[in-house]
Amino acid sequence: MRITSISCFLVFISVRLVVAQEPWSVASYPDKPGYQQRIAPQLSIIANQPFGKKSKAFSKCPDTGLPVYTWALEGETIVSPYTGRTYQQGETGYFGPKERGEDGQIIRFGGDPLKRDLLPATARLLLNPNDTLAKAYLSIPGNLQQQYHFAAKNWARFYPLLADRMGEDWKNDFQQAVATYAERQRPSDGVRQYPPLSVAHNLVGEPGKLLGGNKQDGGTENHKTMWRTSGLLYAQLFPEGSQISSYPAAEAEQKITFFLQDYLRRMLTTGNGEYDSQIYYPHSIESYLNLYDFSPNPETRAVAKLTLDYYLATYALKSYGGAIAGVQKRGGYGINGPSEMRQLLHTWFGSSSGGDEPSSAKGILHQATSTYRPNQVIWNLFHKNIETPFELKVARPSYHMDQPNTFQEYFYGSKNFGLGSVYLTKVDNPNQQIVWSLVALNEGKPLTFGGLQPYHRSPGGNSPYTQTLQHQNAILVASAPTEGEPNDIASSRQGSFAREPLRLMDAPKADSFGSFLQQAKYQAATWLFVPEQVNRVQEQDGRIFIDVGSAFVAVSPFSPNYYWLDAKANDVQEVEATEKKAKHLYDNQVLVVPGMFSGYALEVVEKKDYTDFSEFISSVIQQTQIRVNTNHQTVQYQPLSGTSLEMRYQANELRCTGSIDGKPLKFENWTSNGGYESPYITTGNGKMTITDGKEGYSVDYSKFNPVYKKLKQSYLDE
Secondary structure (H helix, E strand, O other): OOOHHHHHHHHHHHHHHOOOOOOOOHHHOOOHHHHHHHHOOHHHHHHOOOOOOOOOEEEEOOOOOOEEEEOOOOOOEEEOOOOOOEEEOOOOOOOOEEEEOOOOOEEEEOOOOHHHHHHHHHHHHHHOOOOHHHHHHOOOHHHHOOOOHHHHHHHHHHHHHHHHHHOHHHHHHHHHHHHHOOEOOOOOOOOOOOOOOOOOEOOOOOOOOHHHOOOOOOOOHHHHHHHHHHHHHHHHHOOOOOEEOOEEHHHHHHHHHHHHHHHHHHHHHHOOOOOOOOOOHHHHHHHHHHHHHHOOOHHHHHHHHHHHHHHHHHHHHOEEOOEEOOOEEOOOOOOOOOOHHHHHHHHHHOOOOOOOOOOOOOOOHHHHOOOOOOOHHHHHHHOOOOOOOEEEEEEEOOOOOOOOOOEEEEEEEOOOEEEEEEEOOOOOOOOOEEOEEEEEEEOOEEEEEEOOOOOOOOOOEOOOOEEEEEEOOEEEEEEOOOOOOOOOOOOOOOOOOOOOOOEOOOOOOHHHHHHHHHHHHHEOEEEEEEEOOOOEEEEEOOEEEEEOOOEEEEEEEOOOOOEEEOHHHOOOOOOHHHHHHHHHHHHEEEEEEEOOOEEEEEEEEEHHHOOOHHHHHHHHHHHOEEEEEOOOOEEEEEOOOOOOEEEEOOOOOOOOEEEEOOEEOOOOOOOOOOOEEOOOEEEEOOEEEEEOOOOEEEEEOOOOOOEEEEOOHHHHHO
């Protein structure tokens, strides 16, 4: 039996959704029964997850060597649960207890275990408000003090749902913890340790900074959205006279409101810095769900909804089976398996992955208790209920959104595949970046292709030795050593990790595979990761042909001296440093094209456009041409479309020059409005237009007040 507050909340959902079904309205969401079916088991799934272990100190029984977990501080006496012997607790680890108050309660933990542990505890209390263990755990003073970004985002969902159930004393203690929150320690994943921050983090932020965070150590974009949205909600929900990180609540509300308004207008003008991140978008989305669901201020809810629409519309347009194609900033490559973003997409949009639902993902409690739904237009973008193919260009800003058109993104979307890339001018976030990728569907399941010079020995990250040129469904990927003098050493190859010379390496032998991977960081080669799940791979006339399922791919290496890495036949665990790379090597076939100027042309087509695989192979061999000039580091490629692509690699820059049908690439005015440019989404000057080709809407946020208009039929017919 569900508790009364949940029943009331479900009624609240139904009331909120019964509004005029304008195309931008959540009421236009087309799959209410499907959503309810998908969301029904989620609270139970989350509630069954364990919590509380991460915040305990670890030790070993001195007699048996068996593990012992307790809430003990370093130096405190432990009684072994196995033999009864007493011993002293050692170092408690990053997340463990660090300090007790005068009453003996833990008042400080080392890290933010509530990033994960607060979700199952919340779900358990939603299903059983008398769960004394969960209540006791969430009453530990050290847990109330955790307002790190992830923990704050979770508390901001818990407080309006369950604070009244916890009692007035608990609410007072929580409000006091928020009132004094400031943090000099930079949050970690428990592995890395950082020096103290230049300015203490708090929920309100620093005036005059993007989202209230300075460039040096003010938090990443998603960190700042979690802090600011939580601080704003607290300011609006707490009683009069409350404080938020030492600011009076009214002042905190004013400051944070401006931060979020400014951020939204910048997104609709230049785009956001941490774009399309399948790792971090779920947490930013959940932050804005908190405001959308619980803010008593209509203007705050309007900001939250428009921000959510921006996140989901732009992400949906590039998504295939729940996996995002093309490029990501601070994103990761492990997008074919379960992930929080795929779980969010599946729950809202339904599985389009051939029954391979990402059910093992965790942490969708916010979504399971939210009234927000993507509208009908966004639904159609995700499911590609639009005319394809289409082209998308995005002028991306610098990471801190203070320099427009710093990076130029290009994307080509077809019905069953998406291919995208970005032209770079700076090396930033090199480990968490996807600079090009192809996602194609195989029986509804997304398969992701990518590759570059193997600095990361994985298809993700950014190697400044690699450059790309793309037009429609064809992309040129090339790598070469750094040469010459840079124009700007601070942002160039020479100012990063591209100072090392590249070297030719022989194909690895079985007994030296691990050491090969370690040395391949500076291999003169370009790798291509081909998912194991493709239907077949065939080599003919120096080219590689791949039947993905719904699409065919042709790869034309720059050199006939390519080879394949066979990870399964070798010892990838030989070198400890390569262990994290092993998964990509096991899940993919890896094509290696060696050479001081190396690479390949890749072209992808819809399978339905050809009678069979043989016809595709014959067409590519007869109709396409590739010419590589190693000395001048140029490539000319004529794809099946007949277009002429020419790439001129720039050995002292981060992006190439080149031409398409003789017209030089021009990066200065990449898009007309400085943001998104496509048939379905356009942004710029604080405005956004979204359409699926049948209906759509525009929204003007240039004056911090969203004004929605339904698109006229004449606009849709253009």
